[in-house]
Amino acid sequence: MSECEGCSSAAPDGSCTSTTGCDNPEELKLQQTLGRIKHKIVVMSGKGGVGKSTVATNIAVALSLAGKKVGLLDVDVHGPSLPRMLSLKGQKPHMGDRTMEPVPWSKNLSVMSLGFLLEDDRQAVIWRGPVKMGLIKQFVEDVMWGELDYLVVDCPPGTGDEPLSTLQTLGPTAMGVIVTTPQGVAIDDVRRSVSFVGEVGNRVLGIIENMSGFACPNCGTIHEIFKSGGGEALAKEAGVQFLGRIPLDPEVANSGDEGYPYLKVHRDTITGKALEQIIQPMLELPDPPKA
Ligand SMILES: Nc1ncnc2c1ncn2[C@@H]1O[C@H](COP(=O)(O)OP(=O)(O)OP(=O)(O)O)[C@@H](O)[C@H]1O
Numbered sequence: 001m002s003e004c005e006g007c008s009s010a011a012p013d014g015s016c017t018s019t020t021g022c023d024n025p026e027e028l029k030l031q032q033t034l035g036r037i038k039h040k041i042v043v044m045s046g047k048g049g050v051g052k053s054t055v056a057t058n059i060a061v062a063l064s065l066a067g068k069k070v071g072l073l074d075v076d077v078h079g080p081s082l083p084r085m086l087s088l089k090g091q092k093p094h095m096g097d098r099t100m101e102p103v104p105w106s107k108n109l110s111v112m113s114l115g116f117l118l119e120d121d122r123q124a125v126i127w128r129g130p131v132k133m134g135l136i137k138q139f140v141e142d143v144m145w146g147e148l149d150y151l152v153v154d155c156p157p158g159t160g161d162e163p164l165s166t167l168q169t170l171g172p173t174a175m176g177v178i179v180t181t182p183q184g185v186a187i188d189d190v191r192r193s194v195s196f197v198g199e200v201g202n203r204v205l206g207i208i209e210n211m212s213g214f215a216c217p218n219c220g221t222i223h224e225i226f227k228s229g230g231g232e233a234l235a236k237e238a239g240v241q242f243l244g245r246i247p248l249d250p251e252v253a254n255s256g257d258e259g260y261p262y263l264k265v266h267r268d269t270i271t272g273k274a275l276e277q278i279i280q281p282m283l284e285l286p287d288p289p290k291a
């Protein structure tokens with residue numbers, strides 16, 4: 001995309017015709033930031049508690065362990081959970097003049113969350129839609145993400161302001177990853193998320209079925225405790241890719257509570273392998289054309 005797209009001074013070929021300098025420096029800054037990010041992955045679901053934050057964190061860690069430069073952005077302004085999940089609570093991003101540095105988790109993974117900016121967790125945050133919109137835009141525009149292979153965004157549940165402004169800020173190349181659980185009720189919500197992404201003008205990269213079967217710590221196999229496969233059936237119905245299933249695994253819950261991503265310590269397990277399989281289509285995304 002041309003960085004002048006949408007500007008009234010842009011010529012039909014995308015070049016700048018302004019004689020007084022750029023008319024829209026904010027937009028230019030945003031487009032320059034986005035131009036340094038190869039792939040934008042927005043993790044969402046119509047339903048709460050299905051594991052979006054857990055999945056977003058582990059996807060980001062898996063991509064970083066595969067040698068990719070990754071940014072992880074938490075746009076859940078009411079209940080930011082990434083600082084806790086990554087043991088980064090209490091960290092403060094370095095602030096410059098109108099810029100912020102994301103908090104590093106490892107050499108390849110840096111994180112930004114409203115949680116870093118709030119004084120304490122109990123601080124109630126009441127944001128109106130336009131304020132949230134501005135905040136999310138700032139989290140992309142004013143954060144010094146640098147050159148990234150992937151920006152992974154963790155959204156709050158639903159198809160409200162946050163996923164909407166995230167997709168709008170990141171532009172049409174951002175792709176939705178939808179998390180569901182095997183149960184029927186969740187499936188209806190997911191169907192809504194799939195059409196939401198399409199309505200905003202973006203593409204769904206795929207669907208992940210989380211908490212699908214139980215990873216038994218005793219025998220190391222997956223027990224099918226509920227009917228699974230709903231995510232896969234829905235993916236087929238909606239014509240989108242099924243990225244894979246992640247079992248319900250007590251270690252996943254423990255790791256989240258204790259503040260380390262599951263994949264950091266468990267890679268050679270059924271769940272670890274499931275997560276690595278899920279990122280394969282992300283690793284295979286073709287590089288965007290050079291601007
Ligand atoms: N595969 C899994 N196995 C076991 N526990 C899991 C799994 N996925 C998520 N959990 C647990 O389920 C709970 C909810 O997960 P998480 O916070 O990631 O969901 P969420 O969809 O982001 O929630 P919210 O809608 O509130 O943002 C957490 O305690 C997490 O540790």
Ligand SMILES: [Mg+2]
Pocket residue numbers: 052053054076081154155156
């Ligand atoms: Mg969450």
Ligand SMILES: [Zn+2]
Pocket residue numbers: 216217218219220221223
């Ligand atoms: Zn067993």
